[in-house]
Amino acid sequence: MDLAARIGAEAPAKSWGQARDAARDAGEPLPAVARELADALGHALAEPLVALTDLPPFDTSAMDGWAVAGPGPWRLGGTGVLAGGRPEPLAEGTAVSIATGAELPPGPIAVLRSEHGEVEKSARILFDRAPSPPAPGRDVRPRGQECRSGEPLLPAGTTVTPAVLGLAAAAGYDRLVVHRRPTVELLVLGDELLDSGLPRSGAVRDALSPLLPPLLRCGGDVIGRRRIADDFELLHDAIRHSPADVVVTTGSTAAGPVDFLHAALAETGARLLVDSVAVRPGHPMLLAELPPAADGRNRRLVGLPGNPLAAVAGTVTLALPLLRRLSGRPDAEPRRVAVSVELLGHPRSTRLLPVLLRENAVAPLPFDGPAMLRGLALADGLAVVPPGGLPVGSTVDVLEVPRP
Numbered sequence: 001m002d003l004a005a006r007i008g009a010e011a012p013a014k015s016w017g018q019a020r021d022a023a024r025d026a027g028e029p030l031p032a033v034a035r036e037l038a039d040a041l042g043h044a045l046a047e048p049l050v051a052l053t054d055l056p057p058f059d060t061s062a063m064d065g066w067a068v069a070g071p072g073p074w075r076l077g078g079t080g081v082l083a084g085g086r087p088e089p090l091a092e093g094t095a096v097s098i099a100t101g102a103e104l105p106p107g108p109i110a111v112l113r114s115e116h117g118e119v120e121k122s123a124r125i126l127f128d129r130a131p132s133p134p135a136p137g138r139d140v141r142p143r144g145q146e147c148r149s150g151e152p153l154l155p156a157g158t159t160v161t162p163a164v165l166g167l168a169a170a171a172g173y174d175r176l177v178v179h180r181r182p183t184v185e186l187l188v189l190g191d192e193l194l195d196s197g198l199p200r201s202g203a204v205r206d207a208l209s210p211l212l213p214p215l216l217r218c219g220g221d222v223i224g225r226r227r228i229a230d231d232f233e234l235l236h237d238a239i240r241h242s243p244a245d246v247v248v249t250t251g252s253t254a255a256g257p258v259d260f261l262h263a264a265l266a267e268t269g270a271r272l273l274v275d276s277v278a279v280r281p282g283h284p285m286l287l288a289e290l291p292p293a294a295d296g297r298n299r300r301l302v303g304l305p306g307n308p309l310a311a312v313a314g315t316v317t318l319a320l321p322l323l324r325r326l327s328g329r330p331d332a333e334p335r336r337v338a339v340s341v342e343l344l345g346h347p348r349s350t351r352l353l354p355v356l357l358r359e360n361a362v363a364p365l366p367f368d369g370p371a372m373l374r375g376l377a378l379a380d381g382l383a384v385v386p387p388g389g390l391p392v393g394s395t396v397d398v399l400e401v402p403r404p
């Protein structure tokens with residue numbers, strides 16, 4: 001049986017948009033799990049975040065000063081209210097010192113800022129020196145100002161950022177229900193690759209081991225990276241036994257003498273969902289469904305071409321949309337930007353061009369060949385130039401290449 005028959009009839013190359021859609025549709029968000037707040041960072045909320053309390057939970061002083069009842073001057077009483085303390089009711093004509101964030105005594109209480117009052121110490125009388133008399137409500141954060149208990153604060157699918165962790169804690173959460181993040185194993189193929197030092201006699205530095213894990217971490221948890229020699233059995237074995245939800249390979253996508261990826265996928269019983277894309281660079285990129293893991297988990301493989309810029313093209317086209325889908329997050333939408341210099345297109349394929357963004361217009365960068373990273377290293381993003389190119393005065397989508 002020939003290779004095409006073993007892995008299913010070869011479909012024609014997908015357009016760039018079809019390929020990205022196929023990656024977005026290639027799975028369901030992974031199951032929801034409850035995580036301690038600190039462990040939920042970077043995950044997507046599996047449920048809306050609903051306030052478990054009013055915020056603020058009580059009427060709060062917004063300033064250091066005094067809580068005052070009625071018009072001044074006031075008799076100073078009590079020991080004061082610090083943040084975290086419980087206030088006693090205040091009788092009309094009395095005041096008590098209060099700290100920012102402390103609960104106000106009940107009733108129509110106003111706050112006089114410390115810089116607006118003067119205390120006559122022996123008689124313990126507080127005089128009002130404010131430009132206008134303190135009024136109930138001023139310099140007060142009223143209970144429920146930010147939200148009421150039960151109010152939805154964030155929709156499901158929101159990425160848990162440091163700010164979301166803080167909001168969740170303020171709103172009463174100890175744990176969050178989030179989607180499990182997909183695990184990723186990176187298999188870097190190529191006998192010609194060096195891990196250190198200068199390139200020599202046909203051998204080049206492995207540029208993808210440093211480049212890809214930080215990009216892939218924007219969608220999943222990279223649990224391993226391995227260099228695999230150009231050997232069919234080793235590759236087949238690595239794919240078959242990978243514990244990851246998503247295996248990402250680099251190189252070996254084309255038809256060279258040691259490009260074993262298609263054969264290894266066929267031997268593994270994989271089903272190709274995308275097998276080459278009408279995009280430059282990166283056209284041999286692929287996406288496959290692997291047989292499930294022993295514990296029943298679905299597994300997928302993204303094959304990135306070996307040329308480094310082509311590998312980045314495959315990452316933004318297939319790997320990140322797939323990982324974001326599995327992690328329960330919406331995919332990143334491109335930014336639409338004006339074209340102020342003609343963007344030359346390929347006759348039949350989409351081009352992904354490293355560009356700078358200047359005053360909301362794109363400026364293409366030189367050194368954009370598939371094997372080059374010099375343009376990308378300066379770029380603000382990748383412009384998606386449709387077949388035929390784009391004239392001055394039109395607009396172009398620019399994809400973000402995630403940065404730390």
Ligand SMILES: Nc1nc2c(c(=O)[nH]1)N[C@H]1C(S)=C(S)[C@@H](COP(=O)(O)OP(=O)(O)OC[C@H]3O[C@@H](n4cnc5c(N)ncnc54)[C@H](O)[C@@H]3O)O[C@H]1N2
Pocket residue numbers: 188189190192193204205206207208209250251252253254255256259281282283284304305306307308310370371
């Ligand atoms: N007859 C054809 N040959 C090629 C075609 C084609 O359509 N017909 N497509 C070309 C295109 S386009 C690309 S892209 C590459 C894809 O090749 P592979 O995915 O099989 O990758 P390799 O052959 O292993 O390597 C290609 C190139 O990239 C360098 N490389 C690989 N890995 C790394 C790495 N980790 N760091 C730095 N550089 C890497 C490798 O040394 C090669 O120079 O195929 C074309 N050929």
Ligand code: MOO
Pocket residue numbers: 279280281282283284305307309310370371
């Ligand atoms: O896909 Mo290749 O990147 O054109 O070199």
